[in-house]
Amino acid sequence: MARTIGLFLVFLFSTGTLSAQPTEELKRQLDETREQIKKQQEIIEGQKVKIEALEKALRERIPPEMVELELLQRESIERGKKVYSSKGCIECHGEEGQGGKGPALKGVTLKYGEEFLVLSVTNSAISHGPKPLMPAFTELQADEVRDVINFLATFVPGRENQERIERGKRLWNKLGCLQCHGLKGEGGVTGPALIGITKKYKYDWVRICITTPAVHHGRKTEMPAFSEVPFMDVEAVIDFMNTF
Numbered sequence: 001m002a003r004t005i006g007l008f009l010v011f012l013f014s015t016g017t018l019s020a021q022p023t024e025e026l027k028r029q030l031d032e033t034r035e036q037i038k039k040q041q042e043i044i045e046g047q048k049v050k051i052e053a054l055e056k057a058l059r060e061r062i063p064p065e066m067v068e069l070e071l072l073q074r075e076s077i078e079r080g081k082k083v084y085s086s087k088g089c090i091e092c093h094g095e096e097g098q099g100g101k102g103p104a105l106k107g108v109t110l111k112y113g114e115e116f117l118v119l120s121v122t123n124s125a126i127s128h129g130p131k132p133l134m135p136a137f138t139e140l141q142a143d144e145v146r147d148v149i150n151f152l153a154t155f156v157p158g159r160e161n162q163e164r165i166e167r168g169k170r171l172w173n174k175l176g177c178l179q180c181h182g183l184k185g186e187g188g189v190t191g192p193a194l195i196g197i198t199k200k201y202k203y204d205w206v207r208i209c210i211t212t213p214a215v216h217h218g219r220k221t222e223m224p225a226f227s228e229v230p231f232m233d234v235e236a237v238i239d240f241m242n243t244f
């Protein structure tokens, strides 16, 4: 009992008033203060980014117009990073785009065109086939999508791609691409050579060539449609083709 009274007094003093306020009100104030601190921290983070950019510009004698562009880009990346974690992309694609439940996103912006990337993020059923595992983020505003894509561009491709290439190679043989296009895309009796194909076309177009070749070659093509092959397998095959 004495302890309870003690706690009660501490409570009164800490609120700075003797009229006991209902806890709801205190909770609201606490939330509000936390929210204010968060906003101020965000401003400080933003200014730190700006300072870094300005310091770099001074060091490297970059003209002011370029600095302005660089700053806008950096701000966009910072906002994109927030979208990436608040929308749960991080849960499936990993903090550094290393992948997990979803594919690795390292180098993804080098592979795809802007349009396909936007579709990948907002409406995955169009870009990822009829049964996408990734949720469609239709609620994202156009500038948020651009920000998150700018953030994805900061993921640098690394060694983990090697595993995907190995898997792609196995699939290349298993799916029978080998029979028509040769062991390393050198071409065969039935299929054309595919050397340099991923340099010639963007990944999204190569994907269409594989999953729905009629779009590319017309209805009567001899290239079979691999429309049932899961997205991530097609992805691995294209990574393998990237080595041709």
Ligand code: HEC
Residues within 6 Å of the ligand: 083, 084, 087, 088, 089, 090, 091, 092, 093, 101, 102, 103, 104, 105, 108, 117, 120, 121, 124, 128, 131, 132, 133, 134, 135, 137, 148, 231, 232, 235
């Ligand atoms: C529930 C897990 C999950 C979440 C959350 C998720 N993704 Fe995905 N993502 C996937 C999967 C799985 C794929 C492969 C396509 C499919 O099966 O839907 C994919 C594919 C992609 C691709 C195309 C990758 C490629 O190599 O072709 C991009 C880009 C992408 N996601 C970005 C995002 C962004 C940005 C967010 C957050 C706004 C996000 N994803 C949230 C699971 C997820």
Ligand code: HEC
Residues within 6 Å of the ligand: 172, 175, 176, 177, 178, 179, 180, 181, 190, 191, 192, 194, 197, 206, 209, 210, 216, 217, 220, 221, 222, 223, 224, 226, 237
């Ligand atoms: C039965 C033989 C056959 C098989 C199996 C086959 N292809 Fe093809 N592929 C073709 C032919 C033929 C073409 C050319 C189509 C045309 O001109 O109508 C082609 C075209 C392509 C193209 C477009 C080339 C270009 O320059 O436009 C790609 C990419 C491709 N194939 C990838 C693959 C992959 C990946 C696999 C395995 C998943 C595969 N193919 C399996 C016969 C085949």
